[in-house]
Amino acid sequence: xxxxxxxxxxxxxxxxxxxxxxxxxxxxxxxxxxxxxxxxxxxxxxxxxxxxxxxxxxxxxxxxxxxxxxxxxxxxxxxxxxxxxxxxxxxxxxxxxxxxxxxxxxxxxxxxxxxxxxxxxxxxxxxxxxxxxxxxxxxxxxxxxxxxxxxxxxxxxxxxxxxxxxxxxxxxxxxxxxxxxxxxxxxxxxxxxxxxxxxxxxxxxx
Numbered sequence: 648x649x650x651x652x653x654x655x656x657x658x659x660x661x662x663x664x665x666x667x668x669x670x671x672x673x674x675x676x677x678x679x680x681x682x683x684x685x686x687x688x689x690x691x692x693x694x695x696x697x698x699x700x701x702x703x704x705x706x707x708x709x710x711x712x713x714x715x716x717x718x719x720x721x722x723x724x725x726x727x728x729x730x731x732x733x734x735x736x737x738x739x740x741x742x743x744x745x746x747x748x749x750x751x752x753x754x755x756x757x758x759x760x761x762x763x764x765x766x767x768x769x770x771x772x773x774x775x776x777x778x779x780x781x782x783x784x785x786x787x788x789x790x791x792x793x794x795x796x797x798x799x800x801x802x803x804x805x806x807x808x809x810x811x812x813x814x815x816x817x818x819x820x821x822x823x824x825x826x827x828x829x830x831x832x833x834x835x836x837x838x839x840x841x842x843x844x845x846x847x848x849x850x851x852x853x
Contacts, residue, residue, distance in 0.1 A: 648839040659662065680708025693721045694829045698778065699745040701831075702760070702852040708773070711786065712801025712814035718776050718829045726829055728776040732805035737767040741838075742852035756850040763839035772802040772834035779827040786816035802834075805843040825853050 711733050718726040743759040762768035790800075791814045795807025800815040807813055 671676045678828045680783055685703070691832060692830070694718045694726065694776070696720060697745055697747065698827050698829055699743060700852045701775075701824070701826050701828060702742045703768075704740040706736060706737035706738045706782075706821045706823065706824050707819070708733035710801050711819040712798045712813065712815040713816075714795040714798065714807035715811055716776070716807055728778060729780070729808070730805070731773075731775045731777060731780070733736040734800040734802050735772070735799065736770045736773045738762050738824075739767045741768045744851045746849050746851060748839075753847065754849050756846050756848060758844050758846070758850060758852070759838075760842045761840055763840050766839035769837040769840065770833045772804075773836075774802070774805070774830075774832050775826065775828050776830040777826045777828040780825070782821040782823045782824040784819065786820075787818050789816035790814060 711731075713729060713731050714729045716728055720726065739762055741760065741762045743755050746831050747755045747757070749755055793813050793815060794809060795811040795813035796809040798806050798813055798815050800817060
């Protein structure tokens with residue numbers, strides 16, 4: 648590339664422009680750091696480097712809230728998630744799976760099943776930090792587009808950052824539930840008919 652007088656032009660960095668462009672990114676990182684320190688994000692513990700899959704024939708819950716947030720791993724990486732929070736929930740035919748790759752051995756699958764038959768899995772103050780969710784859902788008295796910091800239908804601590812999108816409802820029902828998540832935590836989690844198995848190879852809930 649040459650200038651108007653035919654002289655070659657070398658690459659240059661405009662530090663003023665660089666500073667203008669980098670300030671928003673640095674400000675965003677700082678804001679996330681402050682939010683993490685204040686407990687506004689989903690970072691009650693460092694998540695592992697593996698996501699897991701969960702399926703259920705049905706989920707019914709009272710006190711539903713959903714909002715965007717961020718998990719962190721042991722390296723301090725920020726992982727965007729959609730937090731689904733439910734005051735009380737019941738799940739029928741719950742399956743949870745995670746696949747781990749080990750040197751020499753290969754893939755190892757851990758599968759957990761519970762809530763089969765007439766006794767569902769029961770959870771109170773349930774939080775799921777998910778990256779994917781699908782199923783057939785119905786809600787009662789749903790509010791879509793509510794400020795995440797003003798949520799009041801889910802568990803007491805189910806609130807996100809101010810100005811962020813959120814939704815909530817009196818209750819929720821989801822059939823044929825499939826979700827992929829970084830973390831799940833609950834005040835209580837009762838697993839009736841619990842069965843856990845480790846097998847070689849890849850065996851997932853879906």
